[in-house]
Amino acid sequence: MAGMEETVFHKIIRREIPAEIIYEDAETLAFLDIQPMNPGHTLVVPKKFAKSIFDIDANAFAALMRAAHKLAPVIKDAVGADGINIGMNNSPAAGQVVFYAHVHVMPRFLNDGYELWHGKNYPEGEAAKIAEKIRAKLG
Numbered sequence: 001m002a003g004m005e006e007t008v009f010h011k012i013i014r015r016e017i018p019a020e021i022i023y024e025d026a027e028t029l030a031f032l033d034i035q036p037m038n039p040g041h042t043l044v045v046p047k048k049f050a051k052s053i054f055d056i057d058a059n060a061f062a063a064l065m066r067a068a069h070k071l072a073p074v075i076k077d078a079v080g081a082d083g084i085n086i087g088m089n090n091s092p093a094a095g096q097v098v099f100y101a102h103v104h105v106m107p108r109f110l111n112d113g114y115e116l117w118h119g120k121n122y123p124e125g126e127a128a129k130i131a132e133k134i135r136a137k138l139g
């Protein structure tokens, strides 16, 4: 079925391949990222398959965020981090590589060398136009 391609995260959820699982509840599973940006980097996935933010239902997404909210301070303490980034890559253009919805919980350390994206300025009048387009779609 389109959009239902088997991914490595399907196999982790079914315990068919090893992963360092750190948390589980009725709707989510969390395990260490195999190539962490810092130690403790964790992925939270829904047990019910969704490909990304664009097809996951609101309750399943809320469950991911609830799990991330629970895990963030625990992971931060466990690895002695100074902060946490929460991220989600949706579609290849946004850097998604594994097409099974997942939220990254990423420990950050002062001076760990990572940067965030660089903001750029809107041309005059552009912000108002974009905001209006979005508001119109929201109805």
Ligand code: AMP
Pocket (backbone or CB within 6 Å): 008, 019, 032, 033, 034, 035, 036, 043, 088, 089, 095, 096, 097, 098, 099
């Ligand atoms: P992305 O799709 O770009 O949000 O990221 C996919 C993430 O999955 C990357 O950070 C990978 O390191 C991670 N990853 C891929 N395979 C595994 C695996 N078998 N176990 C744990 N993490 C994985």
